Amino acid sequence: MLGVDKLSLGALRANSAFWGVLSLILLYLLVARSLGARGGALAASIATFSPFHLAYSQELRPYILTIVWGLLGFIVIEQIPISVRARRPCAALIGIWVLELYTHYWGLFVAISQMLYGWWKYRKFGWAWIFPGGLFMALGVFSLWLPVFRIHFHEIMARNFEIPHPTPDLLVKTLVAFTGVQFRFALSDFSWAVAPWIKAVTVTVYGVSLILGLRQGSLAARLWLGSGLVIPFLVSYWHPIYVWYRYPFICYPAFVWLVTWGVLSVKRRWMRGIMIFILLISGVATCRTYFTTWNKANPQAVAEYVASLKTPRTVIIRPAYFSDLFAFYDLGPALPVIDEDKLDSSSGRAAYRRNDIVFVAFDVPEDPVGDALRAEYSVLSVRSFPSAIPLHGINVYQLRQKG
Numbered sequence: 001m002l003g004v005d006k007l008s009l010g011a012l013r014a015n016s017a018f019w020g021v022l023s024l025i026l027l028y029l030l031v032a033r034s035l036g037a038r039g040g041a042l043a044a045s046i047a048t049f050s051p052f053h054l055a056y057s058q059e060l061r062p063y064i065l066t067i068v069w070g071l072l073g074f075i076v077i078e079q080i081p082i083s084v085r086a087r088r089p090c091a092a093l094i095g096i097w098v099l100e101l102y103t104h105y106w107g108l109f110v111a112i113s114q115m116l117y118g119w120w121k122y123r124k125f126g127w128a129w130i131f132p133g134g135l136f137m138a139l140g141v142f143s144l145w146l147p148v149f150r151i152h153f154h155e156i157m158a159r160n161f162e163i164p165h166p167t168p169d170l171l172v173k174t175l176v177a178f179t180g181v182q183f184r185f186a187l188s189d190f191s192w193a194v195a196p197w198i199k200a201v202t203v204t205v206y207g208v209s210l211i212l213g214l215r216q217g218s219l220a221a222r223l224w225l226g227s228g229l230v231i232p233f234l235v236s237y238w239h240p241i242y243v244w245y246r247y248p249f250i251c252y253p254a255f256v257w258l259v260t261w262g263v264l265s266v267k268r269r270w271m272r273g274i275m276i277f278i279l280l281i282s283g284v285a286t287c288r289t290y291f292t293t294w295n296k297a298n299p300q301a302v303a304e305y306v307a308s309l310k311t312p313r314t315v316i317i318r319p320a321y322f323s324d325l326f327a328f329y330d331l332g333p334a335l336p337v338i339d340e341d342k343l344d345s346s347s348g349r350a351a352y353r354r355n356d357i358v359f360v361a362f363d364v365p366e367d368p369v370g371d372a373l374r375a376e377y378s379v380l381s382v383r384s385f386p387s388a389i390p391l392h393g394i395n396v397y398q399l400r401q402k403g
Helices: 002-048 051-056 063-079 086-102 108-121 130-158 168-179 196-216 219-235 247-264 271-292 299-309 321-330 347-350 368-378
Strands: 180-187 188-191 314-318 335-340 356-362 377-385 394-401
Touching: 002 051, 002 063, 002 247, 002 271, 002 356, 051 168, 051 180, 051 188, 051 247, 063 219, 063 247, 063 299, 086 108, 086 130, 086 188, 086 335, 086 377, 108 130, 108 219, 108 247, 108 356, 168 180, 168 196, 168 219, 168 247, 188 271, 196 394, 219 247, 247 271, 299 321, 299 356, 299 377, 299 394, 321 335, 347 368, 356 368, 368 377, 368 394
Parallel strands: 314 335, 314 356
Antiparallel strands: 180 188, 356 394, 377 394
């Protein structure tokens, strides 16, 4: 049974892994156009040995697919012929923008960077207007999704307590995450298990390379990184949307592209060699930490602990939005499992007074049903499963009828 579970998890992550591998190939092709085969190989190697890229290439959410569309978009722009024949690749670019928008809302920021780059690159030609016009057309197609987007937006507004208010250090934390030495993924913080000075040296090499790349690197990469980070960061001053450890991943190829450009711009061969060695060896070492000592999240541990508490009289109560994830990891005896929001009345809760209750509760600001359960039942035990992300920790309560 355990083997089947692992196989199922692998099968679920296989789709993202496929796009992750494809993104490495596309990154090589894109960077090689400006830096040659050596530059393309270095960029692809940095991404290949990055636990940051590796983690999000196994994520079931669509971040890595958004990266694929971003890479394809810039490749198409670079290959547009300077003639009337540009209509076909521009039509393909519009299709890519539509896919970016429908894959993830932050794809809009990538599309904006591509629109600006395409217009700048071909601004001297009479048909450069097709880039802003094409983005307008893509947004028109995306408008069919606006009713669903409105629902999602209201959900985001209701959960804005999870997103920090914008401060400059969030941008710095994003760039540090791109180095792979320390980042946040799901409910856990990843940190390279080495001495702090080794981390500092690695981050410094990345930082110097990035600065050099920003000064003289590809405009496409600068626009990609700038639009994908700065625009949503500024929007966050109106309403917090900038989650530094998640959505900015769609700008990761631009970061690698600029770092590669910066390293290869170093004139002294011995210094360039040392920098490349540090970038690659740190990648290999951080991947070793990723595979051997890092636990990505706590839902599996929660489900295993709940299974250890089960008796024939047990009823499990958990938040509705935790149902699918809990069901995936719940391999113990099949027992009644109830969504917490179905117990929002005293009569509904009273129906289970004769049962042993295991209550799985997220650490959220307001939980009226949870408060009522803890008040109406005796708390026999509680075990906390903390999270690196505030308000995402999980507490498991054993409850029993009072008296």
